[in-house]
Amino acid sequence: MLHGSELNRAVSVVPPTQAVSATPAVPAVGRPPQALMLRRAPQCEPAHEHPGRESAGRLAPAIAARPPRTPPVHPRPNPISPAALVRAQQVFRLTFEVLEGRRGPRQLEQLMAPDLVAKVITLSREYAGNRSRSTARLKRVHVQQVTPRAAEACATVERNDRIHAVAARMELGRNGWRCTALRIG
Numbered sequence: 001m002l003h004g005s006e007l008n009r010a011v012s013v014v015p016p017t018q019a020v021s022a023t024p025a026v027p028a029v030g031r032p033p034q035a036l037m038l039r040r041a042p043q044c045e046p047a048h049e050h051p052g053r054e055s056a057g058r059l060a061p062a063i064a065a066r067p068p069r070t071p072p073v074h075p076r077p078n079p080i081s082p083a084a085l086v087r088a089q090q091v092f093r094l095t096f097e098v099l100e101g102r103r104g105p106r107q108l109e110q111l112m113a114p115d116l117v118a119k120v121i122t123l124s125r126e127y128a129g130n131r132s133r134s135t136a137r138l139k140r141v142h143v144q145q146v147t148p149r150a151a152e153a154c155a156t157v158e159r160n161d162r163i164h165a166v167a168a169r170m171e172l173g174r175n176g177w178r179c180t181a182l183r184i185g
Contacts, residue, residue, distance in 0.1 A: 079145065080143050080144070080145050080151070081143075081145060081151065081172075081177075083176065083177055084143050084145065084151040084153070084170050084172075084177050085141065085143045085153075087111065087170060087176065087177035087178075087179075088141055088143050088151070088153035088155070088168060088170055088177075088179075089138065089141050089155075090111060091108075091111050091112065091153075091168055091170075091179045091182070092138055092141065092153075092155045092157065092166055092168070093138050094107060094108055094111065095108065095120055095166075095182065095184075096135075096136040096138070096157060096159075097136075098120055098121075098124055099120070099123060099124045099127045099136075100127070100135060100136060101124065102135070105117060105120060105121045105124065108120060110175075111178065111179055112178065112179040112180075112182070113178065113179065113180050116179060116180070116181070116182050119182075120182075123184075135159070136157050136158070136159040136164075137157065137158045137159070138155060138156075138157055139155070139156040139157065139158055139163070140155060140156050141153060141154075141155040142154050142155070143170075148172075149171060149172040150169065150170070150171050150172070151169075151170045151171075151177070152167070152168070152169055152170070153167065153168045153169075153170060154166065154167045154168075155167075164184065164185055165185040166182070166183065166184050166185065167182070167183045167185075168181060168182045168183070169181040
């Protein structure tokens with residue numbers, strides 16, 4: 001550590017063209033204090049611009065290198081076929097009418113695949129023991145077109161103050177939209 005006259009000698013060694021920093025210098029190990037030189041700190045901030053002068057369009061390098069921001073691209077869903085929505089509503093409504101015994105199962109043959117009609121008939125026999133006077137009411141139906149020839153539908157059905165979920169897959173064939181899968185929850 002420099003004291004008194006040693007500090008004055010160290011500072012006086014600095015050539016007059018270089019600025020002196022305000023912090024006291026610490027001598028390097030093994031060097032005498034008179035060989036110590038102070039240097040100007042490197043400039044870290046951009047130069048101050050005067051308000052009267054126009055800047056020459058200079059931007060900081062980090063800002064100039066940044067690409068312009070583009071909004072994210074979301075894939076557009078396939079448009080929903082009105083015929084698929086109508087057919088999904090028919091499938092859900094008629095299925096519950098068959099399960100409740102208010103409609104014959106043969107009316108589902110035009111709307112569903114044959115194996116699904118057989119499953120609904122089997123389920124309606126099990127359902128017969130739990131029949132009550134209340135009827136199922138179709139609340140909401142949503143259809144999402146997966147491909148131009150396939151759609152998925154879901155609905156909520158209210159029965160006996162309970163809400164049930166129903167889902168179906170609809171496929172477009174020669175005779176229009178037909179239910180190929182059905183799930184009743």
